[in-house]
Amino acid sequence: MNPKDNILINETAKVFKAISHPTRLWIIDQLAKGEICVCVFNENLDADFSTISKHLTVLKEAGIVDFEKRGKQVFYNLKMDCILNFILCVRGTIKDNIVSKLNQIEKLEV
C-alpha cells in the first residue's frame, strides 16, 4: 500500500500542505474577519510582494480562499470556513501540551 496512489489522500494532503506555513496561517487568521485586499497584506507583512502573492496563490489553488478583482485591487476571502474551528482545536492542544510539560518540570523540582 502506497498512500501516494490514493487520490483523495493526496488531495487532502495538498490542502494541509497549503495551510502549513506561518505566513499562510496568518493570512487565514486575518481572513477570518472578512475579505481583505492584497494591498493590506503587502502593507502588514515583512516580505516581498511577489512572495505574498505566491502564498495567496497556494491558498487559492488548494480551495481554501477565493478572490475577486475590483479595479486595480484584488480582494481575498476565506472559502473553507471549517478551518477556523480546527485551528482553535489545534491551539487548544498546543496549550495543553505546554501545560503538561510544565507540570512534568514542576514534579522534578519538588
Add this chain to the structure above:
Amino acid sequence: MNPKDNILINETAKVFKAISHPTRLWIIDQLAKGEICVCVFNENLDADFSTISKHLTVLKEAGIVDFEKRGKQVFYNLKMDCILNFILCVRGTIKDNIVSKLNQIEKLEV
C-alpha cells in the same frame, strides 16, 4: 510583521505540516479506528521501516499521536481527535471543487 516570530502561529503551522503528507494522513485515518502497532504499519505500507518510524515521530512531536511500549512492540494512538472532523470537511470541499469544475466543463460543451 513577520508571522514566523509568532510562537502560536509557528506551532500551529508545525501541526499542519505534520499532517500534510500522504503517508501520515493515511496513518491518521487508520488510527481513527483505535490504537495500532507499528508492526501493522510496517506490514501494510510500501516503505522502509525507518521511513515509517520517522513519519510516526513527526506526528508524535506535533502532539497529534501518542504511543505506548508493550513488550517489544510500540502502539500508536490518535491524541488530537478533532482532526477527524476537519479531514471530513476538507474532503467535502475537495468533492465540491471537483463537481464545480465538472459543471464548468459541461457549460462549455453545451
Add this chain to the structure above:
DNA sequence: TTCTCATTTGGCAAATTAACCAAATAAAAA
C-alpha cells in the same frame, strides 16, 4: 495613448524535507 499603481509570473539560489541504507537500541526468547 502613455503613465502609474497593484499584483502576478519567471527564474534562480538557499533552505527544508523525504527516503533509503546501515547501524544502534531495547526487550524477550533461546
Add this chain to the structure above:
DNA sequence: TTTTTATTTGGTTAATTTGCCAAATGAGAA
C-alpha cells in the same frame, strides 16, 4: 549470555519548497 525480533537513529542524496529580484500584466488615471 547470546540471539532474535521490533523499532529508532544517523547519515547521505534527491526532491521539494521558499524567498528574493527582475520583468510582465492589466486596470485606471492623466
